[in-house]
Amino acid sequence: MPLPRWFAERVEPTAPDAELRVSTIELFFDLVFVFTITQLTSLLVDDFTRRDGAGFTGQGTVQAVLIFGLLWWMYSGYAWLTNTVPPERAARRVLILCGMAGFLIMALAIPHTFSGSGVAFAVGYLVIVLVHGGLYLQATAAIARVVPFNLAATALVFVAAFAGSPWNYALWTAALVLIWLSPIFIGQKGFPLHPAHIVERHGLLVIIVLGESIVAIGIGATDGHPGAALIIAALLGLALTASLWWVYFGRGESGPEHALMRADVVQRTRLILGAYFYAHIPILLGIVATAAGIKKAVGHDHLGLGPAVALAGGTALFLLGDLWFRRVLGMGRTAVRVAAALLAAATVPIGLWSSAAHLGALVVLLVAMTCVETVL
Numbered sequence: 153m154p155l156p157r158w159f160a161e162r163v164e165p166t167a168p169d170a171e172l173r174v175s176t177i178e179l180f181f182d183l184v185f186v187f188t189i190t191q192l193t194s195l196l197v198d199d200f201t202r203r204d205g206a207g208f209t210g211q212g213t214v215q216a217v218l219i220f221g222l223l224w225w226m227y228s229g230y231a232w233l234t235n236t237v238p239p240e241r242a243a244r245r246v247l248i249l250c251g252m253a254g255f256l257i258m259a260l261a262i263p264h265t266f267s268g269s270g271v272a273f274a275v276g277y278l279v280i281v282l283v284h285g286g287l288y289l290q291a292t293a294a295i296a297r298v299v300p301f302n303l304a305a306t307a308l309v310f311v312a313a314f315a316g317s318p319w320n321y322a323l324w325t326a327a328l329v330l331i332w333l334s335p336i337f338i339g340q341k342g343f344p345l346h347p348a349h350i351v352e353r354h355g356l357l358v359i360i361v362l363g364e365s366i367v368a369i370g371i372g373a374t375d376g377h378p379g380a381a382l383i384i385a386a387l388l389g390l391a392l393t394a395s396l397w398w399v400y401f402g403r404g405e406s407g408p409e410h411a412l413m414r415a416d417v418v419q420r421t422r423l424i425l426g427a428y429f430y431a432h433i434p435i436l437l438g439i440v441a442t443a444a445g446i447k448k449a450v451g452h453d454h455l456g457l458g459p460a461v462a463l464a465g466g467t468a469l470f471l472l473g474d475l476w477f478r479r480v481l482g483m484g485r486t487a488v489r490v491a492a493a494l495l496a497a498a499t500v501p502i503g504l505w506s507s508a509a510h511l512g513a514l515v516v517l518l519v520a521m522t523c524v525e526t527v528l
Contacts, residue, residue, distance in 0.1 A: 172346040174353050177239050177248055178231075184252045184259070185227050186360050189440060191262040192216045193364060196444040198263075200458035214321070215266050220437060221328040222277065222305065223258065228429045229284050229298075235349045236291045247283050254279030266320060270313025278306050294342025301334040340421040347412035347420065354428050358400055361439050365393040368447035381508070382451060388511035389446040395518035396439065396467070399474055402522060403483075411481040427480040434473030441466025449507035460503030460510065467514050468497040471521075485525060492521040 199212025230251060239245045257276030261269035281302040288295035305327040312323035369389045408427070412420050445463025448455055455463065471493040478484030495517055503510035 172235065172238065172349040174349060174356060175234070175239055177245055178234050178353065179356065181230065181248060181252050181255075182357055182360055184255045185223070185357075186364065188219075188223050188255060188259040188262060189361055189364055189436070190367070191259050192220055193368065193440050193443050193447070195219075195263060196441065196462060197447055200444070200448060200456060200462070216440070217437065218321070218324045218328060219262055219265060219273075220440070221332065221433070222309070222324075223255075224429075224433060224436065225305075225331045226277070226280050226284065226302070227255075229302075230280070231350065231353050231428075232343065232345060233284055233288050235345050235353075236343070237287050244287060247287055251280045251283040254283065266317075270320070271310065274306060274310035274313055277309060281306055292342050297338045297342075298334070301331055301338070305331045335425055340418050340425065343421050344417050345421055345424055347409050347424075350424055350428055351409045351412070354432060355401070358432075358435065358439075359397070361436060362393055362397055365396075365439065365443040365446055366390065368443040369393075369450050371447055381453075385450045385508045385511065388508060388515060389450055391515045392442070392446065392467070392511055392518070395515055395522075396442070396470055398522060399471065399518060400435070407483055408481055411483060423480060427477050431473055431477035431480055434469045435477065436473075438466045438468070438470030438473055441469065445503075446511070449503070449511055452507050454505055455503040455507050455510065457500075457504065460500045463503055463510060463514070464497050464499045467518070468493040471496060485528065488521055488525050488528065492517060 195212045195216045199210065199216075230248075234248070237244065239248050254276040257279070258273050261272040261276065263269070265273045281299070285295055285299040285302065288298075308323045308327035308330070312320040312327075315323060369386050412423055415423055441462040443466075445455070445459050445466055448459035449463060471489055475484050475486065475489040475493075479486070496514060499510060499513050499517075502513050
């Protein structure tokens with residue numbers, strides 16, 4: 153059966169070092185993805201406030217990590233897709249919008265994915281997998297090595313929707329391990345990428361996700377009057393978010409692109425996989441955890457154990473992820489960043505005493521780290 157002309161038409165080859173910038177529909181797509189991040193933050197906050205006889209259970213945290221792992225795999229797949237198949241034609245844009253619909257379905261299912269909404273999540277995941285594979289086939293047959301892994305992960309999630317605990321968690325973990333380790337079997341040949349587009353796309357995503365921390369400040373402040381204590385806590389939350397931005401972007405945005413351009417095509421794809429998929433996992437999870445901590449810190453005199461761990465651990469995780477990202481690209485210094493991450497993780501007791509002091513301590517730590525790295 154002949155394929156439609158718009159689908160069968162091959163993508164015009166573009167040199168891997170040619171300029172390719174992020175389109176507006178990609179930014180539109182990212183807004184829907186960030187809604188899933190917002191849902192994960194809410195899942196963490198609910199975990200902090202749930203009482204099952206023993207306080208913080210950690211169940212919501214485990215769910216957030218498992219869900220994020222699957223979401224991030226397919227988001228990265230779409231970033232690679234639009235890098236290879238620019239959404240310039242109307243039909244391609246319509247299919248990208250269909251992928252957005254899949255992400256929206258999953259986002260709506262996130263709060264109850266492990267308690268009744270697992271089928272809806274699996275259906276949304278199947279939509280984005282099919283759209284991704286179909287569009288990618290326009291550019292390279294290499295995607296045929298990826299699709300079976302994506303479909304197998306979808307099947308595991310679907311089966312998990314009908315399994316009780318702990319088997320549903322085991323199936324989700326199996327799906328996550330399957331797709332995260334799939335590059336070992338798939339290889340990197342056949343996936344040439346444009347460095348400028350990848351760097352810009354992920355940089356914009358980090359900014360949008362950091363915006364979740366700003367939203368968390370507003371949500372955390374809704375229950376209180378804007379007195380001096382609330383304003384100070386809100387400003388410290390903003391300062392912490394700005395410090396995280398500085399850590400990621402403060403050394404300039406051209407370094408990663410230049411590092412990628414120096415590598416050959418296959419090595420470049422391998423570096424992008426390491427730096428912009430694996431290393432960005434702790435970066436984004438760190439932002440999610442930090443946003444959850446900020447949300448509880450603003451408007452409260454002190455934090456419970458869960459929010460304090462989220463605030464300190466999220467900052468430490470972000471620092472380690474950023475270090476990993478830069479080390480993959482041959483750009484990072486290890487000692488200062490590792491020391492700062494350890495000190496950030498050690499600030500948990502401060503949060504149990506004072507939320508504002510906890511925010512302030514983390515801001516001072518990040519500013520000091522930046523100054524030391526600048527001098528060195």
